[in-house]
Amino acid sequence: MIMEPKQLAGLLLEGRENEVTEQFVKIENKYSRLSLYEDFITPAMYYIGELWEENEITVADEHLATAVCDYALSRTTDHRQMNEAETAVKKKAMLFGVEGEQHYIGMKMAAALFRDKGWNVRYHGPDLPLEHALAAIKQWKPDVVSLSAALSYRLPSVKEYISKITNGEYKPLILIGGRMAKMYGLAPFQSDNVIIIRDLHSLQYWLDDCKGGRNNANSS
Numbered sequence: 018m019i020m021e022p023k024q025l026a027g028l029l030l031e032g033r034e035n036e037v038t039e040q041f042v043k044i045e046n047k048y049s050r051l052s053l054y055e056d057f058i059t060p061a062m063y064y065i066g067e068l069w070e071e072n073e074i075t076v077a078d079e080h081l082a083t084a085v086c087d088y089a090l091s092r093t094t095d096h097r098q099m100n101e102a103e104t105a106v107k108k109k110a111m112l113f114g115v116e117g118e119q120h121y122i123g124m125k126m127a128a129a130l131f132r133d134k135g136w137n138v139r140y141h142g143p144d145l146p147l148e149h150a151l152a153a154i155k156q157w158k159p160d161v162v163s164l165s166a167a168l169s170y171r172l173p174s175v176k177e178y179i180s181k182i183t184n185g186e187y188k189p190l191i192l193i194g195g196r197m198a199k200m201y202g203l204a205p206f207q208s209d210n211v212i213i214i215r216d217l218h219s220l221q222y223w224l225d226d227c228k229g230g231r232n233n234a235n236s237s
Contacts, residue, residue, distance in 0.1 A: 022057050022058075023061070025037070028040065029062075050130075051217060053093075055218055058086065059123070059126075062082075063196070108136050109157065110138050110160065111157065111162050112138065112139070112141065113140075114142065115147075115164055115166050115171055115178055116144055118165065118167060118171055119143050120196070124143070124163070127165075127194060127217065139153070141153065143165075159189050160190065161190050162189045162190070164193050169197060191210060191211045192213075194213075194215075194220065198214060198216075
């Protein structure tokens with residue numbers, strides 16, 4: 018039986034790695050990888066975040082749930098094979114969270130969607146200081162840089178990262194994602210070189226429709 022997101026959250030909070038992995042496999046096999054990410058994992062993790070905000074669980078509980086989710090994701094995504102058409106893309110994507118940002122499950126799922134489409138991905142994880150991000154961009158020259166942040170008080174950091182990247186010597190396309198992109202109005206950040214990705218469905222649409230291009234990206 019496939020569990021609802023809140024039931025899945027219960028397994029995560031209980032640290033039941035094998036059962037969570039089994040659920041992930043069942044969901045992906047019945048629906049799709051995108052559905053697993055956006056319709057099950059994302060609401061389960063949001064629900065866990067709400068429990069923490071309401072002091073119904075501890076930081077240790079939240080960290081355990083995140084670690085179990087990470088473990089199960091790794092076990093399910095490592096066995097996914099790309100087809101020949103997808104491996105022909107050969108574009109480069111760099112993903113990371115802004116400095117101070119500790120949430121990373123959404124980024125990990127986004128990185129997997131890029132890889133499914135044949136992108137060469139460098140996933141730098143959460144909390145990447147700006148100076149190191151700029152150095153990595155200059156050295157690797159990715160086609161796309163994807164920034165992630167969860168909470169509204171990261172907005173000044175996101176703005177600074179955008180400014181420094183867009184004014185750098187090498188100017189990749191910037192995607193802004195994470196819970197912040199879904200919960201708060203970020204229209205002022207959008208431009209020809211900056212696209213707001215509200216959720217994983219929007220990212221999948223962009224990857225399918227735009228093939229990594231700057232034009233006609235619909236992130237609504």
